[in-house]
Amino acid sequence: MSSLRAKIQDVFNEPACEQNRGKDAKARKEGCSKPLTPGAAAGGCAFDGAKIVLQPITDVAHLIHAPLACEGNSWDNRGAASSGPTLWRTSFTTDLTELDLVMGRGERKLFKAIREIKEAYGPPAIFVYPTCVTALIGDDIEAVCKRAAEKFSLPVVPVNAPGFVGSKNLGNKLAGEALLEHVIGTVEPDDAGPYxxxxxxxxxxxxxxxxxxxxxxxxxxxxxxxxxxxxxxxxxxxxxxxxxxxxxxxxxxxxxxxxxxxxxxxxxxxxxxxxxxxxxxxxxxxxxxxxxxxxxxxxxxxxxxxxxxxxxxxxxxxAAYRPRLKGKRVLLNTGGVKSWSVVHALMEIGIEIVGTSVKKSTVEDKQRIKQILKDDNHIFEQMAARELYAMLSEHKADIMLSGGRTQFIALKAKTPWLDINQERQHPYAGYDGMVELVRQIDLAIHNPIWCQVREPAPWDCQPAVREELPRTKSETATVQAFKKFAGTMADELGEC
Missing domain, CATH: 3.40.50.12380 (Nitrogenase MoFe cofactor biosynthesis protein NifE, C-terminal)
Incomplete structure (x- = not known):
């Protein structure tokens, strides 16, 4: 655990981070993550962040040393794609039970799992992830990985990022540290070139x-x-x-x-x-x-x-989309690099940005947004669901671009919505990706379903009251006879 603490401290003191350089020594030690509230969703733990960064390495076996639920909670949580190997899509876990923990069989079970993966799949490497449980009971992951690498002549990489050490973003950086320490620089290519x-x-x-x-x-x-x-x-x-x-x-x-x-x-x-x-x-x-x-x-x-x-x-x-989208208003509820790169991309074709979130953006990201929008009023750190709904229901935006977690706010407000985060189904990078993004925005905004859902529901429409027509003598006699018959039946039933 001492080596893990040293890595975390090193990450917190990242000199290449402009925001980190502006802090004093005490604030720098606390890191970039906000304090977590017990019992509240934290947006992902360090283990989740490390798995996100490393799982798209497609020919590697990713082994989770933990109870079964830890792997089930993080598997395939991003829409990364592979052009070849599919081993990364297979879940591997040591599936520790209460008895394993009590009897101290965790390290032995991990070594056995590494051997079974080696024999069954023959991957070029195995990445091993401890989680909160195995880190708390003190399993020496690095020692087991080193012994397994020597025994099986196979790179076995410990990714020391148990969930309790911090946020998802910290896990991203700890995954990078694992690559630096155990992977990058271990193979010399014979075809290196100037390009x-x-x-x-x-x-x-x-x-x-x-x-x-x-x-x-x-x-x-x-x-x-x-x-x-x-x-x-x-x-x-x-x-x-x-x-x-x-x-x-x-x-x-x-x-x-x-x-x-x-x-x-x-x-x-x-x-x-x-x-x-x-x-x-x-x-x-x-x-x-x-x-x-x-x-x-x-x-x-x-x-x-x-x-x-x-x-x-x-x-x-x-050119075909510009007249259809010019002046359309977009609310962008995302973060990170997309908070400024997508803003710039949309403004190129005449779309108006009414707001963009900067929740996960760096200081440099925020500066870029200010240079692009030239107005701080369209930038918000975080907008509550109620505020998002109010903004959309008042028709201050023609479409919202966000992740899947906020799509139902837009749908409830009867506003078009497009997925821009990792769950999206369409690629938006490069020249062709920009054309695809604009095409999807056009399809969403001009979908005829929005005209229909904005119409009043049938049960909300009050039908006009029809004036009662005068009855003829025969109709009046029939009604009076029916009332007399009904009264007689009521009296008889009452006597019974």
């Missing part, structure tokens, strides 16, 4: 990185490792030979990018593949870094030619 790069913090959600990689391929740029989206173990192990890196999600893996720069002189920048302008700028930045590291400067000209060609195609496709 090799790493992409960090890209999860390949809905396969959207596959819309960007062909652009890099056309420029002759090879992605040595995309961490973690659609990654392979050997690619990550040899990632230290890349010449440059792009950071997509700095809140998750900024420590990984900084330490790779320090150890192996791999310069990095933070960019985005959302939107036409940001995608073009990211390609330019990658090319500049490669030239600074010794690549042929002619790549700069090829990059500009590719950008001009792809932008022309994308703008031509978007």
């Amino acid at each position: 090799d790069i790493n992409i960090l913090g890209e999860f390949n959600l809905s396969g959207e990185f596959w819309l960007v990689k062909p652009l890099l391929d056309r420029l002759g740029i090879r992605v040595r490792a995309c961490i973690p989206g659609d990654a392979r173990y050997l690619d990550i192990a040899s990632a230290h030979r890349a010449r440059a890196a792009m950071m997509v999600c700095s809140t998750a893996l900024i420590n990984l990018a900084r330490k790779m720069d320090q150890r192996w002189d791999i310069p990095f920048f933070e960019g985005s593949f959302y939107g036409i302008t940001d995608t073009s700028e990211a390609l330019r930045q990658i090319s500049r870094l490669l030239v600074n590291k010794g690549a042929d400067p002619e790549i700069l000209g090829r990059t500009e030619a590719l950008i001009a060609e792809e932008e022309a195609i994308a703008w031509k496709k978007l």
Whole structure:
């Protein structure tokens, strides 16, 4: 546990984080996470965060050393996609029981599980995750992993991020520390070249990185490792030979990018593949870094030619949507890199941003939003469900872009909604991804169902009262006879 405390302290003192540098020594020790309220949902624990970062490594066996429920709570919680191996989709757990805990059989059961995975699946590596239970009883995960690696001649990586140590974001960074300590730099590639790069913090959600990689391929740029989206173990192990890196999600893996720069002189920048302008700028930045590291400067000209060609195609496709969406108002309830990259992308086609959340955004993210919107009134840290509903029901926005947890607020307010977070079904990165995002927004806003659901319900419509027509003499006689018969029956029933 002493080594874990040292890692956590190192993460809290992250010098590459602008927000962290602005704190005093005491505040820096407390970290970035807000204090957790007992009994309240914390938005994910450290174990959950570590699993999110590492599970998209597709050919690795991910073994959870814990009771069964820990694995069931975190399995497949992101829509990452694989172009090949499917081993990452198989759940492995030691399934500890109360008897195992009492009798101290946890470490023995872990070693046995590693052996069974090795014999049955033969993966290039096994990642072992302790959780709150196994960390509290003192199982020495690192010792077991080291012994198993020697016994089976197989990399067995301890990912020491039990849930109780902190938030999901802390778990992201501890996962990066595990890669630095046990994986990156352990394999020397025989094909390293001047155009090799790493992409960090890209999860390949809905396969959207596959819309960007062909652009890099056309420029002759090879992605040595995309961490973690659609990654392979050997690619990550040899990632230290890349010449440059792009950071997509700095809140998750900024420590990984900084330490790779320090150890192996791999310069990095933070960019985005959302939107036409940001995608073009990211390609330019990658090319500049490669030239600074010794690549042929002619790549700069090829990059500009590719950008001009792809932008022309994308703008031509978007021309049909511009008159249909110009002036439409969007409420963006997300965070992180999407809080500014998607804002910029939507404003490029004339969509108005009425609000964007910055709950999980860094100081740099917030500065970018202010530069784009030029108005702090459209930025909110966190908006309660009641406030979101009030804003949408008053028709202050034509559509809300958010995650699945807030979709029912929009639906209750009878407002179009589009999933922009990790559960989404469509890729939105790159030039083609931007066109797809605009197409989905257009489909959502102009869906004819909204005209129907906004109509009053049939039971809310009061029918007009029909005036009673005058009765004829025969009709009046019939009514009087029926009333007399009914009265007679009532008297007889009463006597009985």
